Amino acid sequence: MAKKLTVSASPHARSNETTTGIMLDVLIALLPAVVMSVVYFGTRALVLTVVTTATAVLAEFISRKVMKRDNTIGDLSAAVTGVILAMNFPADLPLWIAAIGSIVAIVVVKQMFGGIGQNFVNPAITARIILMVSFPTAMALSEWVLPFENTWSADALTSATPMAELAKAAGGDLSAANLPSMMDMLLGKHGGSMGEVCSLALIIGGLYLIIRKVISPVIPLTFIGTVAVFTLIAGGGNVEYMVYQLLGGGLMLGAIFMATDYTTSPINFKGKIIFGIGCGLITSVIRIFGSLPEGVSFSIILMNILVPQIEKFTVAKPFGSVKEKKEKEAKA
Amino acid sequence: MSKIVNGVLTAVGKGRGGVKVKHNKNTAEMAVERMPIPAKVVLPMQQHIGAPCVPTVKVGDIVSVGQVIGDTDKFVSAPIHATISGKVTAVGDIKLAHGMMSKAVTIESDGEMRLSEDIKPPVVTNKAELCAAVRASGLVGLGGAGFPTHVKLNFPDDKNVDTLIINAAECEPYITVDYRCCVEDPQDILEGVYSLQKYLGFKQVIIAIEDNKPEAFKILKEIADKDNDSGDVVKLMTLKSKYPQGAEKMMVLSATGRKVPPGKLPADVGCVVMNVASVAFVGRYLKTGKPLISRSITVDGTAIKEPKNIRVPIGTNLQDIIDYCGGFKSEPRKIIFGGPMMGVALCSLDAPLCKQNNALLSFEDSKNITKKERDCIRCGKCVSVCPMSLMPTNIEKFAKIKDVDSLKKSGIMVCMECGSCSFACPSGRPLVQYMRLAKQILREEG
Structure with a gap:
């Protein structure tokens, strides 16, 4: 027989799933948030998203080339980072700053540590934090451009985000805070970054990811749940205060799209629970006690760093090992 | 204990993990055909896990069907029998289909298929005699691993082995020979079960089958029901079709809720797991005394012209088997022994079929056969x-x-x-x- 046969280790069947397919699903899940950002902040939101995404993909292409490694833009992970990054920006952010964000995320955080699967912190969040400390005015730590304002003009109306207002509502007393209605919070008619304002769009995206089994619901649920519990306690049982906390700021965006990043979250079930609770805990502490109005990014980046430790302590016992048996006997 | 719904057991312990693999049981309704006797067979001395056999014949010897041509005094091994009658033309090293070397005996057929005089039903009255008879039959696990069956059955008496699990799950895609065995030879299975239960003292016999094989289920249900009069030891258990439901440790967990500890055998938790085709063979052997000289295999895959279930003398050249199934309809990229999930890729078709091979699958190239390798994304x-x-x-x-x-x-x-x-x-x-x-x-x- 002249034909050549492939001889390789089993299995000789592979699933249809691919990295590209997973990243494509994430992009689809981000679509509602992108659409809503364009609805609220106009064409500039779209331009900003295109700039961050294009820069991210280009940065990935060039850095792989420079490092003489194979081209990985086909796996779409750089595009995902670009879109998520745009969702973290205020709509009036100068385009060149946005481009720097993409370059930091892809080149410094991702490729310098070895590319996909190797970065120890989430690229988009790290880039957001770096920009926040480097360009505090442009990144609008306190004043955010409002929806339906002309984001191309320099004097678009800005306002404090609900998070900044909530900081005034110590102990759950909402009377001092100037807050939008609950419905506006859900739909996104309030100040904030492009992608974080519309919680509804983010939740729809999250459900899509869970149904497609791209993410497990464990991290979003434990993360948001922990914040709910702590803000409920901090608000003295004021449910309204708690709901404002959940819908405001970057919680939904962070919990659904950034804390669930494969590379920087634990692989095993128990680890995911600990990770989610940890993120929720740090977010709550920063929001309630810290001088910053928002703590989602810092909570995720801090927990990212702890992932190897969490994984080490939550390794499942192999099938039938003695320890597992003893535990079972003890229970019975 | 597990629940019994309409006389059928449901799994006690549920295994974690597993994947959903496309079944592709294309040959399920194809009755096993007998392939014509080949002109030549090559019988490797290593067709099992354990010590290789030593040829007991030499070039020029005339052998008859069922005559022992290779054996050893090592315990973990199984003798090799002549599968056709004729003249020994070569004894020496050959390359097996997956690339390993083995000593082998080549027999050229005289076309007579003359049975050896040694073939007579064994006399079995106790465990030791049963194990000796099973060893003499040359039986190894027919499900793919090829572990000598007599070793499995010869568990120490102090292990309190109380359960025989008969594996008819056949969770690998494509392969349907176990299914055909259930449909075509239920009587052999029943007799095998009775003998094993009688001499080895199992308290319960559980036949496990996946829920995607309703016809085999119906037939096995009749077997299990027949037993109602005689103590009701045989029970049928359905399992959700999921890969690897038929793995030994998973079987033990499903049937009994016991977990085999690392490095231990099912016997350590009181179970023996046997493939359904092996049980049917035991039933047949005790009746006829005819050793393991042929076996059923599934020939299928995307590259084969006429997928079939066939009964082939062991030692038949693989190319002959492919030719019998109409050859290839497209260029095969990968040919494997066994199922796609755990099978072994072959490097050549100019090699013999061995005892433990339950399928010969050939595939053309596709993205499901070879997927582009990328960096791990830690998706978990x-x-x-x-x-x-x-x-x-x-x-x-x-x-x-x-x-x-x-x-x-x-x-x-x-x-x-x-x-x-x-x-x-x-x-x-x-x-x-x-x-x-x-x-x-x-x-x-x-």
């Missing part, structure tokens, strides 16, 4: 599908840097190489290959 799919609760992606990293301490802690030795991790990996990583490497590293470290 390999971890969530591992039925043994391992973390394949971490083990891969440890194996690459030969981190012996971490490998020891990882529990890699319980890995049964079911292939779920590699199957599920979206980055197409050859995880099973690294699992094997990891085990090898630990074995070398001792």
